[in-house]
Amino acid sequence: MNESEQSNVTSAIAELLKDISSSVLQSVVETLNSLGVTSPEDFQYVQEADLLPVLRPIQARKLVSAWSQIKQSADSLSSSRESSSGTRSSSCSSSPSCGKASTVALDWADNFEIPWQKFPEALTQCLERKKRPSPRLRRDMVRIVVSEIMKVCDCPSKQSSTAIAKKMVAKYPASLQDVIEGDIVGSGYHSLVKQIQNRIENVKRLNVPKIRKRSRTEDSDTEEIPAERKAVVQDTYGCVNWDFKLMPLNETKESQLDKQERMKIKSKTTNADPEEVSNLLKATCFSQCKDINNGASIQQLCENWPFLFQEIGMCVHFKQLTGIDLKEMFLKSLDKKGQWLLNFLKTVGAEKKTKVQQTAAKLGVMRCQTEGCSEDLKDVVLLLLAYFDEKEEVMFHMWKTLALLKMWR
Incomplete structure (x- = not known):
């Protein structure tokens, strides 16, 4: 199964099982791949027992049932078209909804039309003049795009969001691409994908427990309000x-x-x-x-x-x-990405900013003279502060040795 076929299969499963996690989804795709499934058309040959190693029985039945219904609908639609009269065929061809499958087309994201014409004039001007839009305009853009996306698909997958974000950045790279200090960050469209995904989650989040906000009235503005009613x-x-x-x-x-x-x-x-x-x-x-x-x-x-x-x-x-161990997760992330970040700051960061270069040289001299947490961790924190021009005294409490001695005495 090539990358395009795998993307189609993944999207099709995600559309049917909307609450499935990404790890389980990947396991399902791998299982189907091992069975020989190369396209959504092959779903009709998959049986419930094939999916039980990676899915719960109900989830497996849902998939098999949905795929069977799609096949039956396609067969009945084909039969009705063959037996229909010329007049009916003409009428059907003029109707935008006639013959439309109940499920969203797998390649809908590739054919999705970005609603450029609905963008505010100020945003359009920024895009055309190759300027970076303000955070407010960028949020407006994401809201408009997601609003149109939800009209087509009520549960878009990350692959779909990525395809749409990629098209948007490709058209206006100077305005929308992820860039830091003139360098393209990663794929260049990760932040836009993230914004689109977050907006989709916000739109989908309909029924969540909420603390009721105090209803404001003119007469009660001056009265003392209980603390629990002030909760946001x-x-x-x-x-x-x-x-x-x-x-x-x-x-x-x-x-x-x-x-x-x-x-x-x-x-x-x-x-x-x-x-x-x-x-x-x-x-x-x-x-x-x-x-x-x-x-x-x-x-x-x-x-x-x-x-x-x-x-x-x-x-x-x-x-x-x-459910996450904060320190353990932080240290794991540091093990995976800390050395890469440290190398970046000591090379690229030091070349761009004198302050980073000076801090790196200072840390090189002081290395192995400190006790406590990882030296790499200390270096990363201090170099990040230098890279973003942050003041150390804002982040750390400074204590003099004499003050510490007095405190312990």
Whole structure:
């Protein structure tokens, strides 16, 4: 199966199973490839048992059923056309919807017409004059394009978004291409694909739990408003466990308060056991989220949940919300991309900016003289600050040795 055929097969599956993850989708494509499927037309020969190793039974049945219906519809349509009269054929040819399949064409993205004529005049001027549009105009452009996309397909795949973004950048590269300091970044259209995908997700997100926003009236503008009514509208985007509906079975309101008090006491000591604190934070996550989602102020949260504003509390809370170990994920990403980024900053970055070159030379002298976290990590952070002209004192707390000695005494 070549790249084009694989893209068509992937899009067809994604259209039918809208909630399938990218990893499972890839496994399905690989399975079909091993079975000899080379195009969507071959779907009719796939059986439910062929898909069970990678899909749940219901998902497999959905695919097989949908492919069977498409084949039956195509056969019945072909038969009706053969038996139809000349008048009917003429009428059908003049109708834009006659004979249209119930599913979206697999190559719809390739034939998608970018609605250039619907763009605001200011945006059109920028594109034609090869100028970079402002963030506001760029967002308007994405909204218009996605609005037209959703009219054609209610669940576009990433491949479709990529094809459309690629066409847009190809027509106006000076205005839309991803460029930093004159260098094209990656494919040149990744950021536009990302914007289109994010907008599609926002449009599709219809039913999500929300905190009700206080209805504003003229008479109530001056009255004191409870904290929970001040909470802004939020949603579950990015979280796997945004709002804990129920308290853990082995917990009670009294036990939650008891653990909260224990953490308050431990936060005032310097030798608190990290593992014990971590367990207490996990056990009280229900109460923490309840306070946060009800609109408690930062000051109240800091007083009631002091560890929440320390490294251990942030990491535990982040994992409870997203299911991702923050430090582990960061270090994995650093292992994969850190050396590449470090080499880029020391070579390309140093050539473009004197400050980066000076920082790199300074770090080379100081290397192996520091203790603590990875030296590569320190170098990356400091070089990034130099590359983007950020001040170190804004990012770090500066402590004098004498001050530290006095504090510990």
